[in-house]
Amino acid sequence: MLKVDNLNVYYGKIHALKDINFEVKEHEIVALIGANGAGKSTTLKTISGMLRSSTGSITFGNEDISHIESYKLITKGLAHVPEGRRVFLQMTVEENLEMGAYTNPRYIKEGLEDVYKRFPRLLHRRNQIAGTLSGGEQQMLAMGRALMSQPKLLMLDEPSMGLAPILVDQIFDIVKELHEQGTTILLVEQNAGKALEIADRAYVLESGRIVLSGTGAELAQSEEIKKAYLGG
């Protein structure tokens, strides 16, 4: 479904991504794990056109999307929940969700019902300004907003960042549920243990390079991973 071929991304002189190659197949959960600054978010930003690779290509479906303008990607079925959630803080919960369906307006009614069913807390706060939500609620809103476009591929950037453990579990349950319902997921996480638990396959990034890959279970058993990311 998504094929990333030989990406090299620079921030000025800093070589942030080095020869990145990976693939997400339909109905998979693929995780990108690695330490802070390894290039995980940069990879997602490059896929969504916020950053450009100087080499290689990104193929989504059968289309080369490496040069498509960022705002056109959602209509192709690619939704990105960015790092730090980035909900519209001065808009209400429901307005945020409506923005998610900006290119998919006929789905608004049904989509709202679906999102409120998944995240009942958002229903109670539908008319509240998003800036007044807690971090966990904002993450739910960011995910709900992305779902409003009915994406084929959902890219999640650090959905568990800064959340209490109980909320982390909740978020991962929802990711699993979405996957079971047929959404393909590309997950970026620092929480390697959790990510490997639910991932079909995973890639490990280190200083802008993919250094390891395998199925979630394989990597969870790997000594290197245990030492570096799972705390022994």
Place this chain on the structure above:
Amino acid sequence: MSLFFQTLISGLSLGSIYALIALGYTMVYGIAKMLNFAHGDVIMIGAYSVIVTVMSLNLPPVIAILASILFCALLGVTIEFLAYKPLRKASPLAVLITAIGVSYFLQNIAQLIFGTQQKAFPKIIDLPGIRISGVEINGITLITLAVTAIIMIALTLFINKTKVGKAMRAVSEDKEAAELMGISTNRTISVTFAIGSALAAVASIFYGATYTYIKPTTGSMPGIKAFTAAVFGGIGSIPGAMLGGIMLGVIEQYSKAYISTTMSDAIVFAVLIIVLLVKPTGLLGKKISEKV
């Protein structure tokens, strides 16, 4: 007592003109994060276009007004496309200097076409005034107040209720996130310039009708006052621009009536400084702290 109310009415009327212009400043700032210092000169162009369509082409006033609004909207979009869009990733200072350059460019174009002498603005608003217990309100003032009120209500509904309006708020808050929703930043910026410039055209008609003469530098002073009004109300805030514009006009007219005609601008700016000292984000400017 009648002086008090008379001044209030003239203040509201002048304030309406400032508010209409300030809306353009504040919307463009909110969406494109730039100060469009050529905005004042769009007013001047709007007024000249009415002079041309009414005096030379003999078009009926309503058509002339609509043509002027349309022309200014197109002008705003064109300025943005030619001058500002190529600088989207440039430093804010480069954009600011470009805006000042565009301002002089428009003034010089007007000088080239119309000369430096002032031209009479045609009498296109011809309405009888009314008199309420000693307070006289002329036709132009009535129209100015009514139209401004309608525009403010319509704009508020547009921003809060329509899809395009909500998309504008989304872009003003977070461009990248808005793009991820499928909202084109470039198109949103174009729409903003079109609306802002159309409002400037409306202001130009009231300004021309009130002051009756136009010259190439006509846009500068109301432009600066309206910019002040936008900052006063909280730049980026639409209700702020409305409130700031109205208050600026009212303060200016009261200063003229009760304190000193020559000092009125100094008083207006002194009030601005005091407001900004107490509330640096302006009257309605808000800053929501982000949760991590």
